Amino acid sequence: MTRSLLLSLFDEAERRPLSVSELTSQVRGALENRFASVWVEGEISNFKAHTSGHWYFTVKDESAQLRATCFRGINRAIRFRPADGLQVRVRGRLTVYEPRGDYELIVEGLDPVGAGALRVAFEQLRERLAAEGLFDAAAKRPLPLLPRRVGIVTSPTGAALRDILHVLTRRTRTVNVLVAPTRVQGTGAGREIARAIALLNAHHRAAVAQGRWHEMVDAIIVGRGGGSAEDLWAFNEEEVARAIRASAVPVISAVGHETDVTIADFAADVRAATPSAAAEIVAAREDEMAGAVYALTRDLVQAVRYRLLADKTRVQDAAMSYGFDEVRANLRALGEQTNEAARRLEQSFARTGERARRRLESVVRRLAPARASGRAAAARGELIAARAALQAQMAARVDDARARLEVAVAQLDALSPLDVLRRGYALASDEAGRPLRSTFGVRRGARVRVRLAAGRLVCRVEEVEGEG
Numbered sequence: 001m002t003r004s005l006l007l008s009l010f011d012e013a014e015r016r017p018l019s020v021s022e023l024t025s026q027v028r029g030a031l032e033n034r035f036a037s038v039w040v041e042g043e044i045s046n047f048k049a050h051t052s053g054h055w056y057f058t059v060k061d062e063s064a065q066l067r068a069t070c071f072r073g074i075n076r077a078i079r080f081r082p083a084d085g086l087q088v089r090v091r092g093r094l095t096v097y098e099p100r101g102d103y104e105l106i107v108e109g110l111d112p113v114g115a116g117a118l119r120v121a122f123e124q125l126r127e128r129l130a131a132e133g134l135f136d137a138a139a140k141r142p143l144p145l146l147p148r149r150v151g152i153v154t155s156p157t158g159a160a161l162r163d164i165l166h167v168l169t170r171r172t173r174t175v176n177v178l179v180a181p182t183r184v185q186g187t188g189a190g191r192e193i194a195r196a197i198a199l200l201n202a203h204h205r206a207a208v209a210q211g212r213w214h215e216m217v218d219a220i221i222v223g224r225g226g227g228s229a230e231d232l233w234a235f236n237e238e239e240v241a242r243a244i245r246a247s248a249v250p251v252i253s254a255v256g257h258e259t260d261v262t263i264a265d266f267a268a269d270v271r272a273a274t275p276s277a278a279a280e281i282v283a284a285r286e287d288e289m290a291g292a293v294y295a296l297t298r299d300l301v302q303a304v305r306y307r308l309l310a311d312k313t314r315v316q317d318a319a320m321s322y323g324f325d326e327v328r329a330n331l332r333a334l335g336e337q338t339n340e341a342a343r344r345l346e347q348s349f350a351r352t353g354e355r356a357r358r359r360l361e362s363v364v365r366r367l368a369p370a371r372a373s374g375r376a377a378a379a380r381g382e383l384i385a386a387r388a389a390l391q392a393q394m395a396a397r398v399d400d401a402r403a404r405l406e407v408a409v410a411q412l413d414a415l416s417p418l419d420v421l422r423r424g425y426a427l428a429s430d431e432a433g434r435p436l437r438s439t440f441g442v443r444r445g446a447r448v449r450v451r452l453a454a455g456r457l458v459c460r461v462e463e464v465e466g467e468g
Contacts, residue, residue, distance in 0.1 A: 021098065028096035031103060035094035040066060040105060041113060044086045057082060059090055059105065068092070070107035078110050079233070080121035087113040119229075122236055125263055129238065134245055135266040141250045143270060143281070147218035149176045150282055151200040151249065153193060156181040160225045160254070160275035167279035175282060178203070178217060183234075184224040190237030197222065197243040197251070204249055220247060221278045222264060223254030232256050241267040254278035335405050342398040349394060353387050427451040439464050 018026075042059040049055055053072030058065050068090060070078070082088065091109035096102070112120045129135060150168075154160045156179060168175050180196035183189040200217055207215040222244065224232070234240065235255045244251045244267040253268035254275040265271040272278035360379055428436040429449050436442065442464055450457040 020101070024096055024098045024101055027103075028098065031094045031096060037091070037093055037108075038105075039089060039091050041089045042066070042087070044082050044088055045084050047082050047084050049081075055082065055107075059088070067097075067102060067104040068107050069104055070110065074108060075110075080112060081124050082110065086120075089113050122263070125236065125238055125241075126266060129241055129263065129267070134241060139245065141269045143250050143252070144218045147175060147282055149178055149215065149217050151178045151180060151203075151217045151220040153180050153182055153196040153200070153220060153222040154224055154275070155184045158184065158224055160223055163225075163274070163276045164221060164254075164279040167276050168283060171280070171283035185227065185231045185234055189234035190240050193222065193234055194237075194239045194243035197240075197247055201246075201248050217249050219252060219282060220249050221252045221254055221272075221275070221282070222268065223252075223272070223275050223278060224256070225275065226257045226260065232260060232262055235262040235264040237263070240264055244268055252278045252281060331405075331409055335409070338401055338405060342394075342401075345394055345398075349387075349390060353383075356383060422453040439466055 040059055042061045042065075045058045045060055045065075047055070047057040053075070055070040055075050057068055057070075059068050060066070089111045090105060090107055092105045092107045094103060095106055097104055126135075133139070152161060152164060154164075161179065165177065168177065178200065180200050182192040182196040184193065197220065200220055203215070204217040207213070207217075222235075222240075224235075232255055235253075241263045244253070244264060250269040251267075252270045252272050253262070253264045254272040254277065255262045255264055256274075258273035270281060272281055360383065427450070429451070430436060430442075431447050431449070433449070436448065442448070442461060444461055444464060446461045448459045448461055450459055
């Protein structure tokens with residue numbers, strides 16, 4: 001090594017000085033070859049996000065620091081935003097920034113230390129969107145009372161779709177389903193989910209514009225079954241959250257299990273613990289309406305039954321009144337009077353006819369036989385015609401009066417509570433004529449009047465059972 005050093009003192013080529021650019025270029029090549037891929041752990045400081053989209057920051061520890069650059073194409077894939085004071089593990093390659101002669105780390109991967117990258121990214125995005133008002137309760141829209149068509153954004157082969165369809169089939173007969181198939185995990189899944197939400201909204205707007213009311217989308221379920229945090233990450237992407245808030249149709253988020261929480265849950269109008277729970281929410285109103293109709297129908301039937309029972313009791317109470325007996329007796333008396341009047345009228349007509357006949361015969365005897373015979377014949381004919389007309393008129397009036405009386409009697413019989421007595425029932429009252437509805441106030445030895453269909457009984461109480 002010493003000999004090589006001595007020879008270099010006399011070698012013109014070795015003694016030629018390098019330019020700064022040449023030396024920097026050689027150093028850069030040596031560094032890039034030696035440190036083509038390296039992991040560095042430290043704390044971020046002096047973080048700056050340039051308008052070009054590149055990130056510039058310093059990674060440092062207690063005794064050294066290293067400049068780092070993360071270009072726009074790389075930081076798009078990083079799931080969190082770096083911040084000063086954050087402990088990170090950086091993967092990249094070393095190079096030299098020749099204009100300043102500084103060596104720096106070109107970042108190709110970045111992970112937080114002490115907390116998962118997904119959790120950090122989740123919290124940062126949630127705080128940023130919340131600050132924009134994207135999760136405000138005032139922006140939440142209520143679900144329609146009875147949705148007729150529900151859009152579903154999920155994988156066509158996943159268990160979530162089967163669960164939703166099973167619940168809707170079991171619990172409702174009026175909800176139609178419109179599926180917008182999409183991937184729900186992997187690179188680009190978030191963009192596809194946002195596109196599927198926009199597609200359902202476009203269908204809804206077209207149906208409204210064209211008056212196809214039966215094709216409108218009343219609610220959208222966005223979700224998938226359970227999985228790891230990485231599997232569910234598509235629903236934590238900002239693009240999905242903004243698509244949910246931009247939707248003209250209320251959105252139900254149904255991602256994973258009950259313990260899983262995503263950005264989509266905060267952005268949605270309603271959060272469901274599972275896809276099945278989302279379907280339960282959609283069908284719940286129909287169940288409530290059916291239950292309410294059943295309850296109202298039951299109450300109406302009971303009310304009608306109570307009303308009929310009360311009316312029946314009132315009729316029975318009225319049947320115990322002596323007024324019905326008096327009316328019936330009056331009608332019977334009127335009927336007898338009518339019959340008597342008809343009989344007297346017939347007798348009067350008969351006597352009048354007989355007197356007229358005798359007078360006619362007397363006149364005929366006084367007249368000449370020939371002349372009297374003609375006049376008598378004519379008078380006899382007139383008399384016979386008048387008598388026939390009078391008898392017909394009398395019979396018609398009597399029949400009309402009898403028919404009206406029979407109709408009135410039939411109507412009264414139809415309304416009379418006494419028909420109840422003819423079926424074997426009886427009405428009991430005390431000595432004062434007050435109806436007895438229970439054994440309350442009745443003592444042994446008391447006199448009781450019992451009304452039957454035909455006649456009355458006066459009884460004495462030997463024993464009282466069922467007091468009250």
